[in-house]
Amino acid sequence: MKTIIEPFRIKSVEPIPFNTRAQRELILAKAHFNPFLVHSNDVMIDLLTDSGTSAMSSNQWAGIMSGDESYAGSPSFYHFEEAVINITSMPFVIPTHQGRAAEKILFTLVGGQGKYILSNTLFDTTRANIEYSGATGIDLLCKEGLHPTVPAPFKGNIDLDKLQNHIDQLGAGNIPLVILTITNNSGGGQPVSMHNIRETSKICKSHGIPLFIDACRFAENSYFIKMREPGYENTPVEVIAKEIFTYAQGCTMSAKKDAFANIGGFLALHDAELAKAARNLLIVTEGFPTYGGLAGRDLEAIAIGLREVMDEHYLKYRIRSMDYLTNKLKSHHVPVMQPAGGHAVYLDAKSFAAHLPVEQYPGQALSCELYVAGGIRCCEIGSLMFGKYDENHQLIPAQLELVRLAIPRRVYTQSHIDYVAEVVCEVFDQRQSLRGMKILEEPAVLRHFTAKLDYI
Numbered sequence: 531m532k533t534i535i536e537p538f539r540i541k542s543v544e545p546i547p548f549n550t551r552a553q554r555e556l557i558l559a560k561a562h563f564n565p566f567l568v569h570s571n572d573v574m575i576d577l578l579t580d581s582g583t584s585a586m587s588s589n590q591w592a593g594i595m596s597g598d599e600s601y602a603g604s605p606s607f608y609h610f611e612e613a614v615i616n617i618t619s620m621p622f623v624i625p626t627h628q629g630r631a632a633e634k635i636l637f638t639l640v641g642g643q644g645k646y647i648l649s650n651t652l653f654d655t656t657r658a659n660i661e662y663s664g665a666t667g668i669d670l671l672c673k674e675g676l677h678p679t680v681p682a683p684f685k686g687n688i689d690l691d692k693l694q695n696h697i698d699q700l701g702a703g704n705i706p707l708v709i710l711t712i713t714n715n716s717g718g719g720q721p722v723s724m725h726n727i728r729e730t731s732k733i734c735k736s737h738g739i740p741l742f743i744d745a746c747r748f749a750e751n752s753y754f755i756k757m758r759e760p761g762y763e764n765t766p767v768e769v770i771a772k773e774i775f776t777y778a779q780g781c782t783m784s785a786k787k788d789a790f791a792n793i794g795g796f797l798a799l800h801d802a803e804l805a806k807a808a809r810n811l812l813i814v815t816e817g818f819p820t821y822g823g824l825a826g827r828d829l830e831a832i833a834i835g836l837r838e839v840m841d842e843h844y845l846k847y848r849i850r851s852m853d854y855l856t857n858k859l860k861s862h863h864v865p866v867m868q869p870a871g872g873h874a875v876y877l878d879a880k881s882f883a884a885h886l887p888v889e890q891y892p893g894q895a896l897s898c899e900l901y902v903a904g905g906i907r908c909c910e911i912g913s914l915m916f917g918k919y920d921e922n923h924q925l926i927p928a929q930l931e932l933v934r935l936a937i938p939r940r941v942y943t944q945s946h947i948d949y950v951a952e953v954v955c956e957v958f959d960q961r962q963s964l965r966g967m968k969i970l971e972e973p974a975v976l977r978h979f980t981a982k983l984d985y986i
């Protein structure tokens with residue numbers, strides 16, 4: 531097989547800032563040992579997130595210039611609407627400034643005290659919006675998903691037996707919707723199979739519960755189905771994506787992911803009444819229905835991005851990039867999530883820093899060290915992000931302690947990724963020196979974004 535090459539050439543470049551280990555130690559201390567608080571011009575390779583960090587294509591930039599900024603009825607909105615309907619077949623398309631704004635509108639309408647939202651795994655903003663409404667979010671990830679280093683093809687699946695049991699116990703009337711996150715971001719970017727989506731939809735239908743898709747990475751998930759699910763080998767990704775949405779009554783999406791946009795999102799629905807209520811909220815918090823929270827130019831860029839992302843040369847390169855880094859780390863015995871996810875490589879911090887108890891946030895300790903050692907910024911997805919306290923202020927840890935190396939779309943080349951592998955391996959060789967951390971200050975919700983920490 532020939533080498534898989536980046537399916538693009540580069541027309542515009544940005545310099546990478548270089549700094550020394552001593553400088554980075556000072557920078558990190560000033561940022562209270564929270565990489566989210568480090569300035570990006572102090573970061574050499576920024577793997578904090580794949581959200582809004584994609585390189586747009588020359589076509590998208592052309593769309594930025596041709597975007598129509600009319601307050602009402604902009605052609606850019608109709609391009610956007612058409613692109614979303616083409617994939618989802620959902621007739622009501624509501625543009626928002628980000629995915630979480632779509633979630634906020636949706637859960638304000640269907641959430642509230644006494645309600646339960648069931649999912650394979652809720653992303654952090656989704657969970658926050660559910661809980662903010664007074665409802666309870668419940669993750670029902672399949673067993674394979676709970677073992678980061680044990681490979682399985684569809685580790686993002688929801689556990690269908692648990693789903694059925696929860697519906698029986700909680701009562702379908704208290705479950706306004708079930709939402710599947712594809713791919714499962716917080717669970718390692720692992721895909722959900724078509725079979726699992728179809729069976730979830732059957733269970734939901736038999737109880738009259740709508741199924742929603744958190745569609746941020748629908749194209750990456752569709753490509754995994756093509757690669758791994760028998761019967762889909764020869765099906766075009768676009769056809770697979772369309773089939774996924776036939777099982778759903780609605781979806782939320784952040785266009786900052788698989789639409790290659792720097793900002794944007796949407797809520798798409800089949801239900802006319804729900805759409806009417808959503809548009810009323812949209813007008814209060816986002817904007818008029820034909821622009822929502824976005825400029826016409828953003829709508830245009832998203833419309834183009836939604837088509838580009840289904841290009842299979844792109845998806846092949848994209849998924850291969852994660853595999854490439856995962857394999858390099860694996861061959862150095864670094865504990866890494868297997869198989870590779872769609873948008874990120876996840877280190878298993880619990881075994882990487884096995885000498886640190888979860889109360890000392892091993893994932894955060896590792897994230898900090900990757901910055902100091904190589905100027906690489908990444909993100910803890912563990913007990914700093916998802917931990918809670920019991921009544922005695924003891925930590926209730928997250929299920930997994932992961933560190934996410936999210937790969938921005940079309941941004942870094944293979945030698946950047948080689949550098950990342952070198953730094954991770956070097957930190958792994960000296961893992962005994964990783965130091966435990968404590969939280970000094972934290973907000974009540976989404977604490978990982980702004981918490982201040984220090985070494986114990």
Ligand SMILES: *Cc1c(COP(=O)(O)O)cnc(C)c1O
Nearest residue numbers: 628629630653655715744746784
């Ligand atoms: C990013 C993301 C969101 C939220 O989208 P924003 O645009 O960041 O508000 C929701 N769900 C998943 C799975 C995501 O990855």
